Amino acid sequence: MITVSIVDDEKGLRESIGKFIEGSPGFRCVSAYPSAETALKHLPQDRPDVVLMDIHLTGMSGIECVEHLKTMMPEIQVMMLTIYEDTDQIFRALSAGASGYVLKRSTPARLLEAIKDLKEGGSPMSSSIARKVVASFQTSGQIRDDKTNLSPREQMVLESMAKGLTYKQTADQLGISIDTIRTYVRRIYDKLHVQSRTEAVAKYLQH
Amino acid sequence: MIRCCLKWLLLLGISAGVTATQAVVLWSDLGTTLVHDTGAGFDVLGGAVKEDDASTNTLYFKVHVDPLSDASTEEYFAAFELYEGDKERLGIGNALKAWAYSAYRADATGQSHEGADYIDLHSSRPEPSTSGTSIIYENPHRGIECTIVFKVQYIPGDDDLVTVWLNPDLGPGATEAAQPENLITRFKAKATFNEIHLRHGGGGDGWIFNDMAIATSFGDLVAMNGNEIGMENRELGKGEPLFTFQSWRSEQGLPQDRVRALAQTSDGYLWVGTDDGVARFDGVRFVSYGLPEGLPSGPVRTLFGDSHGSLWIGSVGQGLIRWQGGHFTTFTTVDGLPSDSISALAEDDEGRLWIGTDAGLALWRNGQITSLKAAEEFKGKAVTALFKDHEGNMWLGATDAGVFKYRAGEFIPLADTATKELLQDPHSLLVDKQGRVWIGAGDDFVLCRDGEQWRPYRIPRHFARSYACALGEEPDGTVWAGSVSEGLLEFKEGKLVTINASSGLSDNAVESLLVDRDGNLWVGTEVGLNLLRQKNLFAYDQKQGLGYGAVDGLAEIAPGVIWAGKPGDGLYRWDGRNFSRLMSANLSIMGQQINTLLASRDGSCWVAGADGLLHFRNPMKTTDQAELFPLPGENIVSLCEDPGRGLWVGTREGQLWRLENQKWETQTNLLHAITAIVPGTNGAMWIGTEGDGVYEFRGGTRAHLDTGNGLLSDLIRALYLDAQGTLWIGTAGGGLSWWRHGHITTLTTREGLPDNTISEILEDGKGQLWLGSNRGINCVGKTELEELAAGKIPAVYPQVYGRAEGMLSEECSGGFCPAGLKSQSGQLWFPSLKGVVVVDPQVHLSRMPAPTVLLEEVLVDGVPSSGFQIVPPASGERTEKLEPAKSSNTVLKLGPGKHRIEFQYTSLGFDAPERIRFRYRLEGLDSDWVEAGNRRVAFYSYVPPGSYQFHVIACNADGLWNETGATLALTVSKFFWQTWWFLGLSALTLLALVVGVVRFAVKRRLQRRLQQLEQERALERERTRIAQDLHDEMGAKLCRISFLSEDARRNHHVSSELQHQIISISDASRDVLHSLDEIVWAVNPQNDTLEHVASYLGHYAQEYFQETGIECKVDIPERLPPYPLSSQLRHHLLLAVHEAFTNALKHSHASQISVFVVYDGAALEIVVSDNGDGFNPSVIDPAVADSRAATCNGLRNMSRRLADIGGRCLIESQMGRGVTIRFVLPLNQPVEKW
Secondary structure (H helix, E strand, O other): OEEEEEEOOOHHHHHHHHHHHHHOOOEEEEEEEOOHHHHHHHHHHHOOOEEEEEOOOOOOOHHHHHHHHHHHOOOOEEEEEEOOOOHHHHHHHHHHOOOEEEEOOOOHHHHHHHHHHHHHOOOOOOHHHHHHHHHHHHOOOOOOOOOOOOOHHHHHHHHHHHHOOOHHHHHHHHOOOHHHHHHHHHHHHHHHHHHHHHHHHHHHHHO | OHHHHHHHHHHHHHHHHHHHOOOOEEEEEEEEEEEOOOOOOOEOOOOOOOEOOOOOOEEEEEEEEEEOOOHHHOOEEEEEEEEEOOEEEEEEEEOOOOOOOEEEEOOOOOOOOOOOEEEEOEOOOOOOOEOOEOOOEOOOEOOEOEEEEEEEEOOOOOOEEEEEEEOOOOOOOOOOOOOOHHHEEEEEEOOOEOEEEEEEEEOOOOEEEEEEEEEOOHHHHHHHOOOOOOOOOOOOOOOOOOEEEEEEOHHHOOOOOOOOEEEEOOOOOEEEEEOOEEEEEOOOOEEEEOHHHOOOOOOEEEEEEOOOOOEEEEEEOOOEEEEEOOEEEEEOHHHOOOOOEEEEEEEOOOOOEEEEEOOEEEEEEOOEEEOOHHHHHHOOOOEEEEEEOOOOOEEEEEOOOEEEEEEOOEEEEOOOOOOHHHHOOEEEEEEOOOOOEEEEEOOOEEEEEEOOEEEEEEOOOOOOOOOEEEEEEOOOOOEEEEEOOOEEEEEEOOEEEEEOHHHOOOOOOEEEEEEOOOOOEEEEEOOEEEEEEEOOEEEEOHHHOOOOOOOOOEEEEEOOEEEEEEEOOEEEEEOOOOEEEOOOHHHHHHOOEEEEEEEOOOOOEEEEEEEEEEEEOOOOOOOOOOEEEEEEEEEEEEEEEOOOOOEEEEEOOOEEEEEEOOEEEEEEEOOOOEEEEEEOOOOOEEEEEEOOOEEEEEOOEEEEEOOOOOOOOOEEEEEEEOOOOOEEEEEOOOOEEEEEOOEEEEEOHHHOOOOOOEEEEEEOOOOEEEEEEOOEEEEEEHHHHHHHHHOOOOOOOOEEEOHHHOOOOOOEOOOOEOOOEEOOOOOEEEEEOOOEEEEOHHHHOOOOOOOOOEEEEEEEOOEEOOOOOEOOOOOOOOOOOOOOOOEOOOOEEEOOOOOOEEEEEEOOOOOOHHHOEEEEEEEOOEOOOEEEEOOOEEEEOOOOOEEEEEEEEEEOOOOOEEEEEEEEEEEEOOOHHHOHHHHHHHHHHHHHHHHHHHHHHHHHHHHHHHHHHHHHHHHHHHHHHHHHHHHHHHHHHHHHHHHHHHHHHHOOOOOHHHHHHHHHHHHHHHHHHHHHHHHHHHHOHHHOEHHHHHHHHHHHHHHHOOOOOOEEEEEOOOOOOOOEOOHHHHHHHHHHHHHHHHHHHHHOOOOEEEEEEEEOOOEEEEEEEEOOOOOOHHHOOOOOOOHHHHHHHHHHHHHHHHHHOOOEEEEEEEOOOEEEEEEEEEOOOOOOOO
């Protein structure tokens, strides 16, 4: 059973998704919040497996919420929900700590799949995201340690994705399974998060 | 009886005495006497000679006659008449009834009855015959003088034998016996005399007798003719005027022809007073001053330059005017002058100006007119003359009062009983260096008081009033008088010589005389201004007996005796006064063709003609036998003696011969006429040919100089080897060349030679070359030629003698050798086409000082600058040390702008002003001296602003430079806009302006761009906002549909059909969302870079083919620059790509599709290729309505879309090989800068 929490400011949608997830076997929607503030208040108690977070929220943005959430509950998996694929926003969310994202307009089946992947440790990545990640790692700041450096494998995966290969194609190319790819991607995101957090801390410390 | 004997003895004794004393001149009167209407005349002998009836002497009489009455004024008689007491005996001259020169005898009673008994005298120059009758006598002609010599052999008790020679040969060596018959007249007459009267009566102006003598032998008269060896100037006609005049009339620039007064101011300028104002002369140019300058109009009577540098002008009726510092001040009776007509001016030692007027004397001092107490007696009288003598005493002459010397406050009159009347009518005064007082008095007298003695000179006149209006004294003591109708009179050594228009004076009516500071005599006449020049060029032709036509050969056979050869006319001899034809029997052998003559070292003379040579061993005795050396068939034109004993002979045929010991040795044949031979050094001979240059002939070997070596012409006319070893070569058409040290320099008309054909080269004693050419005779210094050869000067300025100096023909003949002659006395003889020309090079012996230089005027833009004045040196004396003419000490300042500046400078030298050369320089503008030649103006067409100094210097004909010259400082100010500060400021301003403009423009553009961008941004933001609003609004709701329908689907009570429908709904709604997503993406300005597009494309491709079964492979470059792509671009691009995808999906039946994005910096390329069916591009037919047509449309759409955004679409396909669609979008449009 995968427990899901939804944070979205659109009431109708929130209810639809909630109902849908509830109605899907193996999934349970434990809570739905209309804003980041209420979510942050209550999510520590809910302790869902996955949080579906809309990027655009009234009040505090979804990205900020993710940051706070990850600080409070580092092991929580956040899946960003977004209507359209704004690579910048998505990247920022990923840097903030989200582990994946899914478009609202995806088929509901896909949605479930994505949640399941996330629970199992994989992360989706599109080529655009990959490129941004590449760029980010290349231009990252002063503090570099093993925690943030990508391993050669991760590098290869990232590059392939940046090139536009799909998971399957990358897996074929590298001779590994798609699941492994997903795991790599997750690790890349984690490092990205760490890196960005480290940068933020550094920036904070500088000031 | 005894008385008779005694008488006889006495007579014998006397006659013995007389005859014992051979060769003696008993009486002579070399002076000039004019006789006119004398009646019986008066005795001139004064008892010097007499002969009576008992005499057995032989006397020779000579008289020279210049007839004024002549054949045109008949009837008249004029005679040199022998009188015995009051009885007439024999008259020689012109009888009343006779036309020709004649002698007349008196009858027994001593009456000639006007020469009733006359005999015409034979003449060797008879009147031209008419109608066959030969006339053997000569009529007197005015202007043609005549010498009459007659001999009387006294026979006691009978008529005496008279022999008359009319114009006999009185040259050296002339004898009575040798006289030609045709001028001898013999008759008998009673010629006893004790008086000689000079008489004239009847028509005409009389006769002038001079040079009269009585001697005992013919030889005395010959000797008297100045033919003794060693006498100076014997060649140049004694008795012939040695003067010539340089004249100026209105054609030469004289403002008005009538020169009424002359003066010289202390600065050196000559001033001329005319009928209307004055003119200033510097030797070249006249500058008039008259009414426009402030001078009252009217004739000028007298001029005077005082010691302070002013010019005083005495006018007729306008008062006294003073010219000082550039303006005129007038003094009239109002200021105290006794009269407004000023007749005389002088300055005394105290600096007072003495003013002689028509009504008395006045003095001027320090601007004030005062009167002299002692001059009261002259009140109302015309003071005609004033003079300050060498001791400083003042002399005064006044009409009806006399001539006075002012001493110690008193006027002491000159008195002389004999000339009392004349002294009451003085016209001019002069006291010479010797203290003699000269007075032009009365109508025709010049009185001279020497000590206590008075000597009256009567002016030989043709007019009633011929008084001497002016007197002058030359530095050598010669006193000159100017007569108002007779010209100039020269008083020298007690003789009076008239020099008038026949000598070149412009007119006989002399109005003024001036001897300037350099000793030149100026004569102002009614028609022109004249400068007396010593004549140094004499032309002899028919008038001197030379016959008509050209002369070629010339030789001096004895000092002063010249032989001249004329082609076709024989040989002539010059005796010092005339030429006479040599009648030698020997010449007839040779014929009349004389080519050239050579006077040999041994005193003999060679005459060359056609066919041979004639050798006169003793040329003085032409009657002697002459030896002929024939050279048949050859025309000898050149003769030369070599240092040995040989005579070199060159012929017209080109043959060169040598004659030694009377034997001909042929030397060579040069094939061209040999026109010149000169002996060279070391036994060589230089041969000049006509057409083949010059050869150096040395016993067979020859060096050659021709046009190849530097000569400009091969036609050689003359050769001359000078003492320095330079060979001078005169050519025909090639000018003068000289050869020295193997180098040839040539002088032609380009370098200043007047003519390029040089026929004679003669050197005088001063290192000057005199060249005979076709345009006169040119004199140029050898040093000048050296300078030309060295390149120091660009041209030479030879002194030219031509027709103006008296040559009858300017062409000198040549083509033979020797050509031209330098006589032992230094005179240079040139043969010409009309007679001979003799030049005396020693005339200008005095060393000319360096010339003064004055800056006369400065013209700025054609207008004389008012800020400039000539300041003459203060002292009246000219110092030896040349000070620069001080122009005003101030600097001439010119205003700004473009100015043409003309500096007019001059040099006050009257000797040879055309030979004064100038150099000038404007320091600050000219880098070096500008050679102006004899130009007297310096012209600058533009002088830029700045400070300058104009400096001009001059050199005279001898080459002596006045290095100080004249200077003038001048500045040209700048326009304010030319000054440095203005320029600097304006440059800076300009720069600032430019910068400002540029920056402004930049800013404007930037601003506009900014604005544009702003607008674009606003627009984009708007768009984005719209899109986003749309998306946000609709997106969520559509999502809801998706989830709701999913939920509905899950409801078990729903039929499968309904399920399908529900699925369709949810699919449809997701599609809508997808499209919306795309639109929003496209519009989002954040997605406007290449990077974004590429990655979106990749993602889009993957998504599109996700569920389709077609494997999609995407390849995007790792790094793409953030190149901006507009939304329009993205939109079209994406749609095109979408189209490609759709095609591939629907029609290709492909299993794989690849999407490559390529970026090469210049273009973006998106390659979509599938492995499907492909198609044949050529078979596409739009009409066919099937999938292909659709493909076709699609393809067309894609092309259009790409074209719209400036790219292109390339489609490659082959049947069965799939389709590759290439979208190329050039990205090299320059990023729009501001």
